[in-house]
Amino acid sequence: xxxGRRNDLDTVTFHGVMVLLAxxxxxxxxxxxLIVLIVSFTNGFSLKFPPPGYSLRWYAALIDAWQLHFAALxxxxxxxxxxxxxxxxxxxxxLGIAHSKTLTAKVLDSLFMSPLVLPALAFGLSALMLFxxxxxxxxPLTLVIGHTIVCVPYVIxxxxxxxxxxxxxxxxxxxxxxxxxxxxxxxxxxxxIRPGIMAGGFIAFxxxxxxxxxxxxxxxxxxxxxxxxxxxxxxGKLDVTIAAVSGVLIVFTIAMMILMERVAGLSxxxx
Amino acid sequence: xASTAPPxxxxxxxxxxxxxxxxxxxxxxxxxxxxLVLLFFVSLYTNTEMTNFGPTxxxxxxxxxxxxxxxxxxxxxxxxVTALCLLLGFPLAYVYLRVPGWAQGVLILIVLLPLLTSxxxxxxxxxxxxxxxxxxxTVLLDxxxxxxxxxxxxxxxxxxxxxxxxxxxxxxxxxxxALTRIDPNLSDAxxxxxxxxxxxxxxxxxxxxLPGVIAGCLLTYAAALSxxxxxxxxxxxxxxxxxxxxxxxxxTLNNWPFAAAISFIFLVAVLAVITIFNMxxxxxxxxxxx
Numbered sequence: 001x002x003x004g005r006r007n008d009l010d011t012v013t014f015h016g017v018m019v020l021l022a023x024x025x026x027x028x029x030x031x032x033x034l035i036v037l038i039v040s041f042t043n044g045f046s047l048k049f050p051p052p053g054y055s056l057r058w059y060a061a062l063i064d065a066w067q068l069h070f071a072a073l074x075x076x077x078x079x080x081x082x083x084x085x086x087x088x089x090x091x092x093x094x095l096g097i098a099h100s101k102t103l104t105a106k107v108l109d110s111l112f113m114s115p116l117v118l119p120a121l122a123f124g125l126s127a128l129m130l131f132x133x134x135x136x137x138x139x140p141l142t143l144v145i146g147h148t149i150v151c152v153p154y155v156i157x158x159x160x161x162x163x164x165x166x167x168x169x170x171x172x173x174x175x176x177x178x179x180x181x182x183x184x185x186x187x188x189x190x191x192x193i194r195p196g197i198m199a200g201g202f203i204a205f206x207x208x209x210x211x212x213x214x215x216x217x218x219x220x221x222x223x224x225x226x227x228x229x230x231x232x233x234x235x236g237k238l239d240v241t242i243a244a245v246s247g248v249l250i251v252f253t254i255a256m257m258i259l260m261e262r263v264a265g266l267s268x269x270x271x
Numbered sequence: 272x273a274s275t276a277p278p279x280x281x282x283x284x285x286x287x288x289x290x291x292x293x294x295x296x297x298x299x300x301x302x303x304x305x306x307l308v309l310l311f312f313v314s315l316y317t318n319t320e321m322t323n324f325g326p327t328x329x330x331x332x333x334x335x336x337x338x339x340x341x342x343x344x345x346x347x348x349x350x351x352v353t354a355l356c357l358l359l360g361f362p363l364a365y366v367y368l369r370v371p372g373w374a375q376g377v378l379i380l381i382v383l384l385p386l387l388t389s390x391x392x393x394x395x396x397x398x399x400x401x402x403x404x405x406x407x408x409t410v411l412l413d414x415x416x417x418x419x420x421x422x423x424x425x426x427x428x429x430x431x432x433x434x435x436x437x438x439x440x441x442x443x444x445x446x447x448x449a450l451t452r453i454d455p456n457l458s459d460a461x462x463x464x465x466x467x468x469x470x471x472x473x474x475x476x477x478x479x480x481l482p483g484v485i486a487g488c489l490l491t492y493a494a495a496l497s498x499x500x501x502x503x504x505x506x507x508x509x510x511x512x513x514x515x516x517x518x519x520x521x522x523t524l525n526n527w528p529f530a531a532a533i534s535f536i537f538l539v540a541v542l543a544v545i546t547i548f549n550m551x552x553x554x555x556x557x558x559x560x561x
Contacts, residue, residue, distance in 0.1 A: 008467075010467035010468050010469055011467070011468055013469070014467070014468035014469050014472065015468070017362070018362045018365055018366060019362075019366060020362075021358065021359055021361075021362035021363075022359075022362040022363040022365070022366040022367075024359055025359035025360060025362065025363040025439065025443075026363065026378070026381060028359065028432070028435065028436050028439070029381050029382065029384070029385055029436060029439060030381055030384070031396075031400065032385075032393055032396030032397060032399075032400060032436060033384060033385075033388065033393075033396065035396055035399055035400055035406060036392065036395065036396040036399060039399050046404060047398070047399045047402060047404065047405075048404040048409075049399060049400070049404065049405055049406040049409060050406075050409070089294055089295040089298055090295065092291045092292065092294060092295065093291065093292040093294070093295035093296070095287040095291045095292075096287055096288065096289045096290065096291035096292030096293070097289065097292050098287070099287065100289050102289065104289060105289055105292070108292050108296055111296075111299055111303075111304075112295065112299065114303075115303065116490075116493075117489070117490070117493040117541065117545055118493075118497075118538060118541060118542075119496065119497035119513070119514065119534070119537050119538065119541060120497055121497060121499055121514045121517055121518060121534075122310070122517065122534035122535075122537055122538050123303070123306065123307070125310065125517065125521050125530060125531070125534055126306035126307050126309060126310035126531075126534065127302065127306045129306060129309050129310060129313055129527070129531070130302070130305060130306040130309050133309060145302050146302070148298070148302075149298075149299070149302055149303050152295065203387070206387045209389070210389045210390055210391075212390065212391070212499060212500050213497065213499055213514070216499075216518065216522075217521070217522075227389055227390070227391045227500075230389075230391045230392075230395075231391050231500055231504070234391070234395060234398070234504055235503075235504070238398065238402075242395060243395070243399070245392075246389075246391075246392040246395055246396070249388070249389050249392050250388060250392060253384070253387050253388050253389075254384065256387075257380065257383060257384065257387055258380075261380070266383070267379040267380070267383060270383065270386075270444055
C-alpha cells in the first residue's frame with residue numbers, strides 16, 4: 001500500500017476508512033465459503049458454529065444420497081449441452097457483431113445481452129407458456145433451450161472482447177500469403193480468441209449448473225436439477241448433508257477457477 | 272474502421288459477416304422474444320380458464336395495496352443492496368489497485384469465487400452464519416453482549432447483507448476496470464495543487480469512475496431484484512418479493528394470467544430502471560471524455 005507523503009489527519013482518515021471498508025468487504029466475500037466448509041466437517045446433527053467436533057460422516061452420507069446423485073447428474077448433462085450450444089451459437093454471433101458498426105449489430109448485441117439483466121424467473125415462466133402452447137412437454141431439450149438463452153451472453157461477451165484485441169494485420173498477412181478465409185479462421189482467429197471462448201464457456205457452464213429460475217419452470221421429476229433439489233431440501237429442514245454437498249461444490253469451483261485462471265486468464269476476461 | 276471507405280479486399284478478410292449472428296438471432300426470436308410476446312398475451316386474459324380478454328389482471332395488481340407493496344419493497348431492496356455493494360465494493364476496488372501483484376491475484380480470486388459458487392451454497396452459508404446457533408450469535412453470547420440469540424435470519428437486514436455478498440462481484444469488477452483507466456497523474460496533480468486525499472477522491476477519482484459505478488450499480492440492482500433463492504431462504508415466509516410472488520401465482524395457485532401480469536409489470540419496472548441507468552451512463556461518459 002502506497003501511503004502519501006503528508007502524514008496528517010486527512011491521510012490517516014482516508015486510508016483508514018478505505019482499508020477498513022475493503023477489509024469488511026473481503027470478510028463478507030470469503031467468510032460464508034469458509035464457514036460452510038468448516039461446518040460440513042461437523043460430527044453433530046445441527047449447523048452449529050463452531051461445530052462440537054469434526055468428522056467425515058456427512059460426506060460419507062453423500063455416498064447413499066441417490067436423489068442428490070440423480071439431480072447432480074442431470075445438472076451436469078444439461079450444463080454440458082448448454083455450454084456446447086452456447087459456444088457454437090455464441091461464438092458465431094460474436095464473430096458477426098464484433099467488428100460491425102451497423103445498427104443491426106448494435107440491436108442484436110443488446111438483444112443477446114438482455115437476459116443478463118431481465119428477471120430470469122419471468123423468462124422461465126414465459127418459456128414454459130411457449131412450450132405448452134406448441135405442445136412440447138418439459139424435457140432435457142426444453143431445459144437446454146432455456147439455459148442457453150440465459151448462458152449465451154457470457155460466451156458472447158468474452159468472445160467479443162477477445163476479438164476486439166485481435167490485430168487485423170494478422171488476418172491481412174494470412175490472406176496475402178494465400179490462405180483461404182476458413183484456413184485463416186482455423187489457424188489465426190480461433191487460436192487467438194480461444195482463451196476468451198474458454199472463459200465464457202466456463203462461466204456459461206457454471207451458471208447453467210447453478211441455474212434455478214429457468215429450471216424451476218422447465219423441469220419435472222424426471223429432470224430434477226441439483227440446485228433445486230438443494231433449495232427444496234433447505235426449505236424443508238436444515239440438513240447437514242447439504243453442507244457436505246456445498247463442500248464438494250466449493251472445492252470443485254475453486255479447482256476449476258484456478259485451472260481456468262491458468263489456461264484462459266479468467267479474471268482478466270471478466271472485467 | 273471507416274465505414275464510408277469503399278470495401279477494400281483486405282476489409283473482407285479481416286471482418287466476418289453479420290450473417291454469422293443470424294442463427295443465434297433466430298434462436299432468440301423463437302425462444303426469447305416469442306415467449307415474452309406470449310407472456311403479454313396471456314396476461315390479458317381476465318380469468319384463469321383463459322377464455323375472456325381484458326386488462327383486469329393489471330387493474331387487479333395496480334389497485335391492490337398488497338401487490339403494490341410487494342413491488343415497492345422489491346425495488347427498495349435493490350436500492351439497499353446496491354448501496355451496500357457500492358459502499359464496500361468501491362474501497363475494495365480502490366485498495367486492489369494499490370497492492371502488490373501477488374495480493375491482486377489473491378483479491379481477484381476472492382472477488383470471483385462468489386460469482387462462480389452456486390447461489391444455493393452461498394445462501395446456505397448465510398443461514399449457517401445468521402441462524403440461532405450461527406457464528407454471529409455465538410460470538411455475541413460469548414462476549415456477554417446479549418443474553419439470548421438474536422433473530423437475524425428472516426429479517427430484511429439479513430437479506431440485504433446476504434444479497435450484497437452474492438452480488439458484490441458484479442459491482443467490484445466494473446469498478447476495478449474504471450479505476451484502472453484513470454490517469455495516475457491526475458491525482459498527483461490534484462495533490463500537488465494542495466488537495467488532500469478526501470478532496471481528491473470526491474473531486475477527481477469518483478467523478479472519473481462514474482461510468483464504472485453506473486455499470487456496476489445496474490448489474491447489482493438488476494441481479495438483486497431477481498435473486499429468488501436468496502430472497503426466499505434468508506427472507507423466509509414473512510417477506511414477499513416479486514420473484515416469489517410471481518412463482519406462487521404461477522406454480523402454487525396456477526393463476527397464469529395474473530402470474531403473467533406480475534411478470535410483465537416486473538419486466539417493465541426493471542426495464543425502466545435500466546433505461547434510467549443507461550441515460551445516466553451516457554451523461555457520465557460525456558463528462559469523463561471532456
